[in-house]
Amino acid sequence: MNKTNGWRLVLLLAVLIVAAWFSIGTILKFEYPEIPPQEFRFRTGALDPYDSFRGRYVTLNPMPNTVKAGKEESHRRPRDLRYAVLTQGKDGFAEVSRLTEEPPTGVPFVRIRNVFRRYEWHGNQRSEDAQYRFSFPFDRFYLNEKLAPEAEALVMETLRKNPNDCVLSVLIYPDGSYAVKDLLIRGESLRVLLRQKKQ
Numbered sequence: 001m002n003k004t005n006g007w008r009l010v011l012l013l014a015v016l017i018v019a020a021w022f023s024i025g026t027i028l029k030f031e032y033p034e035i036p037p038q039e040f041r042f043r044t045g046a047l048d049p050y051d052s053f054r055g056r057y058v059t060l061n062p063m064p065n066t067v068k069a070g071k072e073e074s075h076r077r078p079r080d081l082r083y084a085v086l087t088q089g090k091d092g093f094a095e096v097s098r099l100t101e102e103p104p105t106g107v108p109f110v111r112i113r114n115v116f117r118r119y120e121w122h123g124n125q126r127s128e129d130a131q132y133r134f135s136f137p138f139d140r141f142y143l144n145e146k147l148a149p150e151a152e153a154l155v156m157e158t159l160r161k162n163p164n165d166c167v168l169s170v171l172i173y174p175d176g177s178y179a180v181k182d183l184l185i186r187g188e189s190l191r192v193l194l195r196q197k198k199q
Contacts, residue, residue, distance in 0.1 A: 037171035038108050039181065040086055040094040042136070044159070044166045057140040058148075058155060058183070062168050067096045069117055069130040076101075078115040078132060085109050086172060093167075099132055108172045112136060138170050141183045147194050154193065158185050 045061035067084070069076075081099040086108040089095040103109060114135040120127040143151055158166045169181040183190040 037173045037179070040088070040108070040170050040172055041092060041184075042094050042168045042170060043164060044168055044183075045163065057142040058151060060139050060141055060168055060183075062136045062138060062170075064094070064096055065135060066131045066133050067099055069132050078117045081115045081132065081134075082111055083109045083176065084112045084134065084136075094170075099134070103176055108174075109176050110136065110138075110172055110178055111176055138168070138178055138180050141168065141180060141190075143191065147191075150194055150197060151190060154185060154190065155183075 042062035043064075045063050045065075080101045083100045083103055084096045085098050085100060085104055087095045087097050099112070099115065100109070112134040115132055116134075117130050117132055119130045155166060165186045167184040167187075169184060171179045171181050173179075185193055
């Protein structure tokens with residue numbers, strides 16, 4: 001083995017070690033966090049029946065995806081607002097208390113996207129009241145591709161009858177990262193319901 005090949009081998013091993021360390025570190029971070037994550041439940045809005053499933057995941061619309069903007073916030077640029085501060089509502093569902101430009105400390109939060117401000121109009125007069133509208137990053141629920149047709153039928157039927165019966169459960173970690181835990185249909189796990197149908 002010449003010197004050039006020796007250096008290539010060392011470099012390749014170094015890259016593999018870094019890749020393995022990153023993967024293992026990420027798994028440990030989510031499986032054994034220093035501070036346990038907090039579970040939040042989000043209602044899911046209506047889905048586009050022609051675009052709800054794409055292969056291995058269902059597209060969801062977690063809510064609430066709006067928050068009231070204060071009258072003094074007209075100077076703030078929506079694109080600078082990157083984080084949503086979460087609280088637990090009295091009904092057990094997630095609420096968004098405010099949007100921030102920097103990651104907040106000591107409160108559950110998650111990074112958001114597609115933020116824009118929308119004003120209310122009364123005839124031709126624009127009101128001072130406005131709200132921010134945004135998208136959560138966890139808008140997909142992955143599942144086995146073979147279960148997609150049955151899952152689609154179940155989710156669409158549930159949303160048609162009562163949208164409140166379709167709930168996305170998400171674990172929010174102290175650093176703002178997240179993990180989708182489950183999609184609940186009338187309080188039952190979607191995967192469990194599909195397995196029961198198979199039996």
